[in-house]
Amino acid sequence: MPREAEPSLNEKQFVLQALQENLRLDGRELDQYRPLDLSFGDQYGVADVTLGRTRVLAKATAEVTVPYADRPLDGIFTIATELSPMTSPAFEVNRPTETEVLLSRLLEKTVRRSGALDTESLCLVAGQKCWSVRVDVHVLSHDGNLIDASCLAVVAALRHFRKPDTSMDAGVLTVYTPAEREPVPLSWLHSPFCVTWSFFGDEADIAVLDATWLEEQVRVGSCTISLNKHGEICQIAKLGGTPVDAVALLQCTSVALTKVKEFSDLLDTKLAEDLKRRDKGGFMAELRAENER
Amino acid sequence: MASDHLFVLPGETIDPALVPTHKKHPLRLGPGLRHIPPSDIVPTVAGQLITNPLKNSMWVEFNSQRYIPTTGDLVLATVTRNAPEAYLCSLSAYTPAATLPHLAFEGATKKTRPQLAPGQLVYARVALAHRHMDPELECVSAATGRADGLGPIAAGNGCVFDVSLGFARRLLMARSREDGGVGVLEMLAGQDPEVVVGGAGGGGGLAFETAVGRNGKVWVGSESAKTVVLVGRALQETDRARLGLEGQRRLVKRLLREMR
Numbered sequence: 001m002p003r004e005a006e007p008s009l010n011e012k013q014f015v016l017q018a019l020q021e022n023l024r025l026d027g028r029e030l031d032q033y034r035p036l037d038l039s040f041g042d043q044y045g046v047a048d049v050t051l052g053r054t055r056v057l058a059k060a061t062a063e064v065t066v067p068y069a070d071r072p073l074d075g076i077f078t079i080a081t082e083l084s085p086m087t088s089p090a091f092e093v094n095r096p097t098e099t100e101v102l103l104s105r106l107l108e109k110t111v112r113r114s115g116a117l118d119t120e121s122l123c124l125v126a127g128q129k130c131w132s133v134r135v136d137v138h139v140l141s142h143d144g145n146l147i148d149a150s151c152l153a154v155v156a157a158l159r160h161f162r163k164p165d166t167s168m169d170a171g172v173l174t175v176y177t178p179a180e181r182e183p184v185p186l187s188w189l190h191s192p193f194c195v196t197w198s199f200f201g202d203e204a205d206i207a208v209l210d211a212t213w214l215e216e217q218v219r220v221g222s223c224t225i226s227l228n229k230h231g232e233i234c235q236i237a238k239l240g241g242t243p244v245d246a247v248a249l250l251q252c253t254s255v256a257l258t259k260v261k262e263f264s265d266l267l268d269t270k271l272a273e274d275l276k277r278r279d280k281g282g283f284m285a286e287l288r289a290e291n292e293r
Numbered sequence: 294m295a296s297d298h299l300f301v302l303p304g305e306t307i308d309p310a311l312v313p314t315h316k317k318h319p320l321r322l323g324p325g326l327r328h329i330p331p332s333d334i335v336p337t338v339a340g341q342l343i344t345n346p347l348k349n350s351m352w353v354e355f356n357s358q359r360y361i362p363t364t365g366d367l368v369l370a371t372v373t374r375n376a377p378e379a380y381l382c383s384l385s386a387y388t389p390a391a392t393l394p395h396l397a398f399e400g401a402t403k404k405t406r407p408q409l410a411p412g413q414l415v416y417a418r419v420a421l422a423h424r425h426m427d428p429e430l431e432c433v434s435a436a437t438g439r440a441d442g443l444g445p446i447a448a449g450n451g452c453v454f455d456v457s458l459g460f461a462r463r464l465l466m467a468r469s470r471e472d473g474g475v476g477v478l479e480m481l482a483g484q485d486p487e488v489v490v491g492g493a494g495g496g497g498g499l500a501f502e503t504a505v506g507r508n509g510k511v512w513v514g515s516e517s518a519k520t521v522v523l524v525g526r527a528l529q530e531t532d533r534a535r536l537g538l539e540g541q542r543r544l545v546k547r548l549l550r551e552m553r
Binding site for chain 2: 005008018021025
């Protein structure tokens with residue numbers, strides 16, 4: 001099984017030494033993100049997030065299937081993450097590494113379990129037909145902080161996504177093509193985002209946001225906080241590592257809220273820009289089939 | 294070095310008039326060119342075709358990320374583990390492990406060989422590189438028995454920065470400023486009269502040392518961590534944004550101002 005190349009002793013010691021002097025290798029502040037960019041594809045539901053040299057692409061798709069027998073009124077919503085060897089030589093196909101398992105678990109907890117997508121609205125015929133929404137996360141380039149970038153990509157892809165419009169007429173379900181009826185957006189309840197803190201030093205007293213891959217290899221622990229712009233925390237994951245002071249964690253959470261508000265604003269502006277780009281001739285409002293919430 | 298700035302694509306035919314001819318030396322083909330008998334020379338990568346009539350050699354200058362070891366290259370290797378008779382080193386995440394024999398250091402005998410821990414950084418020369426074998430490194434010149442600046446780099450000193458292979462090659466050129474167009478290190482060290490930012494001595498006036506590896510790694514060492522970060526950022530930014538000399542001057546000025 002291939003292993004990730006360890007950084008040299010010089011790099012490990014220098015990262016720590018520099019952080020103790022409040023310096024980062026790329027000249028950022030400790031609580032500063034790398035330049036974040038978000039773009040949408042030509043199709044609905046494709047989001048491309050670039051965070052420094054980390055790049056994640058998420059694609060949402062929907063198909064009509066049979067709902068699970070124990071949940072006849074719910075649609076199906078899955079998030080698939082796979083880290084390919086293109087990302088890093090340490091990843092193999094069909095053999096999930098710890099990174100991959102943690103990433104998919106965290107996305108699951110943040111987006112699915114927090115009820116961001118109303119799965120009941122995906123039901124078409126109770127117990128017989130429902131939409132199955134699937135998001136595929138592709139990591140194109142890995143330079144640390146995959147969790148935050150992937151979470152943003154998944155949320156952006158789902159909010160950008162439009163599923164085909166349907167109608168029920170005398171027991172006959174019709175799925176319309178985009179040419180017949182304008183596709184409709186998903187019923188989206190709130191947008192959670194992940195903010196990951198990395199801790200350094202023997203006492204874990206240095207907290208750093210948006211760690212690069214080198215910093216991730218040196219850190220003594222990390223904590224991922226998922227919350228939406230209203231400050232509602234969906235989950236906090238502090239999986240092992242050096243114990244962190246509770247007061248410091250509270251501080252981290254409040255900083256995370258400001259970052260989440262920035263993400264939320266970025267996503268809103270980008271979605272509005274994209275809508276404007278697609279809305280040629282200004283017919284979009286008339287074509288829309290869904291009601292205002 | 295006389296050169297035509299000609300851009301070639303893989304598989305393109307090279308004009309025979311461009312191939313250098315020399316009475317004594319045989320023709321030497323460098324990276325990116327392939328000889329197809331009897332007399333065809335075909336580029337295998339896209340890049341700038343460079344010919345040197347004095348040495349009767351030609352090669353393609355191109356930028357890439359994946360390092361392929363070649364005999365005589367100076368590289369920055371990281372020791373991964375100790376094997377009998379040799380250390381196993383990694384040159385980059387993708388290349389197979391290179392071997393560094395225990396006796397390939399200056400004045401090393403079986404009893405006095407240097408003890409290197411895993412993760413130790415070594416500045417070494419590629420002694421043997423064959424397509425189907427693991428590369429072999431050395432830290433001593435076989436001809437003179439001297440280290441000539443090669444050897445282990447003390448742990449806890451400085452940091453390593455990744456750059457592209459083309460940029461590392463430009464940094465290693467004998468006249469990197471004139472031929473390679475890289476003057477960022479001189480500017481930071483304060484040897485460029487045009488970069489003056491405050492300070493008593495004028496110029497950058499930073500004290501640091503570097504070791505450039507052809508495997509796309511640059512080690513920067515200094516007393517102050519601030520200087521190391523600054524030099525590393527200047528190098529990576531120059532490489533990433535493909536800055537010319539004027540752009541480098543502006544970058545150095547900006548970085549120095551930020552530091553104060």
